Amino acid sequence: MNAEVCELKELEVAHFEIREVLRCILHTIIFHRALGLIRPKGIDCEHFEITYVQCGDAEVEKKIEEKIDEFINKTEKHPNRKSQICLSFYEIKNKQSTWFSNNKVERLYWEHWYINLHVINPKSHGKSHHNKATTDLGGGALEESTSRHAALESSIREVLFQIIRFVNEKKDHLPSIPIQEGISFPYEITILSSSDSPFGWHTDVLKRMLQTGHPTMIS
Amino acid sequence: MAESSRTEQIITRFYLKALHAILGSRIPHLHGEPSSSSAATHARKRDRWFNLALGDLPPALDRPHHSVMDPMIIDVILSARSAPATAAEVVVERWTAQCESPPISWNHTSDSSSSFLSRRTYKKSVLLLRSLYSFLRLLPAYRVFRMLSSSNQSYNYDLSYRISSFAEPFSRVEERELKLHSFTPVETQFGQLVVSVQYRPTLSDFNIEVSSLLPSMIITDYVGSPAAEPMRVFPSSPYEGGARPMSFSLRGHRTSANPSAHRPHSWTSAPLAHHPMSSSPIPASDATFSPPDVYGNRIPSQRPATHRKGSFSFDEFKLSPPFSPSPTPSPPAHGSSYLQSRLRSETAPVSIPQPLTGKNQVHRSPNLSDPTRSFLPPPSPRSMRMDLSSQNSPLESRSFRKSEGLRIGDIYSNLQLFTAQKSLKDGRDDSGRFSSVLSSGGSPRLGFSRSSSRLSIQDDLDDGDFSYPFAVDDVDTSDSQTRSLDRKEAPESVQASSHKSQDAAVGILVHMLKTAPPLRQDQSYSSRSSRSELNGEIDTSSLFMSRKTSDALEELQSYKEIKDILLSRSGTQLLESVQHRKE
Numbered sequence: 053m054n055a056e057v058c059e060l061k062e063l064e065v066a067h068f069e070i071r072e073v074l075r076c077i078l079h080t081i082i083f084h085r086a087l088g089l090i091r092p093k094g095i096d097c098e099h100f101e102i103t104y105v106q107c108g109d110a111e112v113e114k115k116i117e118e119k120i121d122e123f124i125n126k127t128e129k130h131p132n133r134k135s136q137i138c139l140s141f142y143e144i145k146n147k148q149s150t151w152f153s154n155n156k157v158e159r160l161y162w163e164h165w166y167i168n169l170h171v172i173n174p175k176s177h178g179k180s181h182h183n184k185a186t187t188d189l190g191g192g193a194l195e196e197s198t199s200r201h202a203a204l205e206s207s208i209r210e211v212l213f214q215i216i217r218f219v220n221e222k223k224d225h226l227p228s229i230p231i232q233e234g235i236s237f238p239y240e241i242t243i244l245s246s247s248d249s250p251f252g253w254h255t256d257v258l259k260r261m262l263q264t265g266h267p268t269m270i271s
Numbered sequence: 272m273a274e275s276s277r278t279e280q281i282i283t284r285f286y287l288k289a290l291h292a293i294l295g296s297r298i299p300h301l302h303g304e305p306s307s308s309s310a311a312t313h314a315r316k317r318d319r320w321f322n323l324a325l326g327d328l329p330p331a332l333d334r335p336h337h338s339v340m341d342p343m344i345i346d347v348i349l350s351a352r353s354a355p356a357t358a359a360e361v362v363v364e365r366w367t368a369q370c371e372s373p374p375i376s377w378n379h380t381s382d383s384s385s386s387f388l389s390r391r392t393y394k395k396s397v398l399l400l401r402s403l404y405s406f407l408r409l410l411p412a413y414r415v416f417r418m419l420s421s422s423n424q425s426y427n428y429d430l431s432y433r434i435s436s437f438a439e440p441f442s443r444v445e446e447r448e449l450k451l452h453s454f455t456p457v458e459t460q461f462g463q464l465v466v467s468v469q470y471r472p473t474l475s476d477f478n479i480e481v482s483s484l485l486p487s488m489i490i491t492d493y494v495g496s497p498a499a500e501p502m503r504v505f506p507s508s509p510y511e512g513g514a515r516p517m518s519f520s521l522r523g524h525r526t527s528a529n530p531s532a533h534r535p536h537s538w539t540s541a542p543l544a545h546h547p548m549s550s551s552p553i554p555a556s557d558a559t560f561s562p563p564d565v566y567g568n569r570i571p572s573q574r575p576a577t578h579r580k581g582s583f584s585f586d587e588f589k590l591s592p593p594f595s596p597s598p599t600p601s602p603p604a605h606g607s608s609y610l611q612s613r614l615r616s617e618t619a620p621v622s623i624p625q626p627l628t629g630k631n632q633v634h635r636s637p638n639l640s641d642p643t644r645s646f647l648p649p650p651s652p653r654s655m656r657m658d659l660s661s662q663n664s665p666l667e668s669r670s671f672r673k674s675e676g677l678r679i680g681d682i683y684s685n686l687q688l689f690t691a692q693k694s695l696k697d698g699r700d701d702s703g704r705f706s707s708v709l710s711s712g713g714s715p716r717l718g719f720s721r722s723s724s725r726l727s728i729q730d731d732l733d734d735g736d737f738s739y740p741f742a743v744d745d746v747d748t749s750d751s752q753t754r755s756l757d758r759k760e761a762p763e764s765v766q767a768s769s770h771k772s773q774d775a776a777v778g779i780l781v782h783m784l785k786t787a788p789p790l791r792q793d794q795s796y797s798s799r800s801s802r803s804e805l806n807g808e809i810d811t812s813s814l815f816m817s818r819k820t821s822d823a824l825e826e827l828q829s830y831k832e833i834k835d836i837l838l839s840r841s842g843t844q845l846l847e848s849v850q851h852r853k854e
Contacts, residue, residue, distance in 0.1 A: 087322060087401075090322060105405050212405070215405075
């Protein structure tokens with residue numbers, strides 16, 4: 053089964069905005085994929101005028117926070133890079149171990165979401181800094197950051213619309229809904245390293261493809 | 272076939288869930304009180320549909336009322352409070368859910384594939400509802416909703432809704448301002464289930480802000496606009512913030528259904544959530560969003576816990592605690608914030624628990640009774656008994672409602688209102704109906720608490736069915752009051768034309784008023800005849816010793832203003848009618 057892939061629009065985020073942006077996007081995706089009984093929780097973003105919906109599962113929230121922490125740590129070490137977070141949903145298939153995989157349990161991925169973030173440092177990226185005289189720096193920077201903030205907010209909204217559109221359009225590839233409450237499908241969040249090494253994320257993707265156990269890939 | 276009924280159930284439930292999701296994120300103070308245990312279990316089960324637990328729905332809405340093949344159109348309306356005219360309403364969103372296109376003849380397929388199809392329909396509906404839920408929070412109207420529900424402050428705008436099976440398409444101008452978003456259809460046995468929304472991409476044109484404390488003023492041009500669009504909701508401005516009356520502009524609607532459907536909504540919807548004294552949100556019974564079935568019939572047995580259908584069984588009404596037991600000092604003492612929240616809660620004043628109960632019961636009766644049932648003449652002895660106890664609260668409520676004039680909840684409480692109406696009325700309608708009153712007088716011109724007048728106008732204009740027992744009762748008793756008020760005379764003929772039962776009611780009322788300690792601020796009133804004692808304006812207020820003199824004076828002032836207005840507007844008519852009666 054081919055996994056559906058959704059590449060979300062790239063977002064330019066400042067370091068302090070990463071957490072909120074990721075929370076917003078990850079929770080939204082999971083909300084649309086948590087097809088068990090849930091009690092939705094609307095959460096307001098602090099930095100943006102956006103309300104996103106959480107599925108209300110504490111476990112999920114914890115896992116997401118952990119991943120966000122991990123991502124923030126990574127990007128702190130290597131700022132000003134483009135990074136990807138991949139949220140994948142899979143099915144567990146029990147299979148006998150073969151030569152390429154020692155696991156008895158096999159994961160069959162059926163959906164991948166790629167969240168593209170470009171972590172920028174507003175100060176170094178502010179165009180006005182280069183163009184304006186020193187005296188103008190203060191006012192120019194403020195304007196710049198306000199407009200950047202507004203642009204980011206509208207981009208986040210666009211990404212959320214994108215998610216909703218994707219969820220609506222592609223419905224056939226979902227496995228059957230298990231009866232369990234809350235999160236119905238197992239998922240994982242992977243942080244793909246930055247694009248400084250242009251092949252970086254490619255190798256991750258390749259690894260995943262190998263794990264899916266596509267017969268065609270093996271040969 | 273079992274499968275088709277299952278699919279039908281899925282679709283019906285889908286409509287309901289979608290409605291719940293939409294209203295829950297658009298209409299402030301929507302939810303009713305926690306229902307009784309049996310209803311709660313039932314509600315919890317219902318909540319599990321589509322694996323999306325949205326919480327309690329006002330029971331009135333919690334019924335699958337929608338026929339599968341009829342579209343469900345929900346209009347979210349933003350209206351300015353200050354302008355009572357309908358022109359101030361703007362449809363900011365129109366949600367449409369319908370099954371469209373000819374269904375594939377799945378009836379011919381085997382049961383197993385049909386069951387597969389219905390399961391698939393269900394699964395896709397789950398997904399659709401998820402996206403709908405998220406999407407609702409991304410539209411600009413959501414921020415407005417959050418603003419309006421955020422606090423007890425009252426804003427200069429209201430959000431309300433209207434559900435219908437058919438809606439007038441937007442004008443070209445409006446259409447241009449709206450954006451369309453359509454969710455991917457879900458295939459069902461009956462066709463494609465499509466949910467779409469037309470929305471305004473920006474609401475920055477509306478200057479929504481906290482309104483200053485409502486000044487004491489009389490809305491002289493309070494318009495119910497039933498003449499304009501009988502099928503539409505009432506003008507929103509005088510209404511409580513939040514849920515508005517639902518108008519059911521359905522095909523084949525029955526006019527008789529609408530007035531009663533309107534009325535309950537107009538006064539009792541969720542508003543109590545903000546009542547300062549309310550311990551719990553509006554009782555299920557009070558959240559009178561009575562969704563009609565397709566043909567506009569109000570489903571009478573919507574409030575199983577507390578109401579019996581089609582009857583005035585006051586005893587069975589368990590009114591919601593929010594306002595009965597809470598002791599409240601004289602409202603004006605609380606200041607305008609109280610008034611404001613009261614406005615929003617559209618309930619009777621809480622200071623008099625017992626009468627309130629009575630009042631509310633009576634107040635509720637129109638909701639409960641059959642839409643088609645004519646309430647005239649009222650079941651008088653019984654109703655009058657209740658009415659007596661309810662007199663107190665109405666009078667009290669009037670004293671602080673006097674200048675806002677925004678309460679539908681004043682219907683039952685407003686003797687003066689009916690008095691005024693009666694004064695406009697020809698002698699034609701002896702049964703206490705207002706059929707000609709407002710028609711002749713145009714839209715209600717009463718200064719305050721005109722909700723009842725508006726409602727009665729609505730009724731009258733629709734088909735004369737007046738399911739307002741209060742009004743009926745009060746009309747005749749206050750009939751004479753009006754006359755004496757306006758004319759400084761006591762036209763006995765008015766009383767004579769009333770029904771016997773109403774005479775008895777009047778007598779009781781007179782007795783009650785006579786025995787009440789007087790609070791005379793104006794000597795001219797006291798010099799009137801016994802008939803004039805029925806004048807609810809001044810004397811009835813004396814029933815409440817807890818009232819302060821200043822309150823009474825304020826009241827008097829407002830009554831005078833109202834009187835002036837009435838006189839100026841309908842002086843001629845009154846003269847004619849009184850003369851006619853005397854003949």
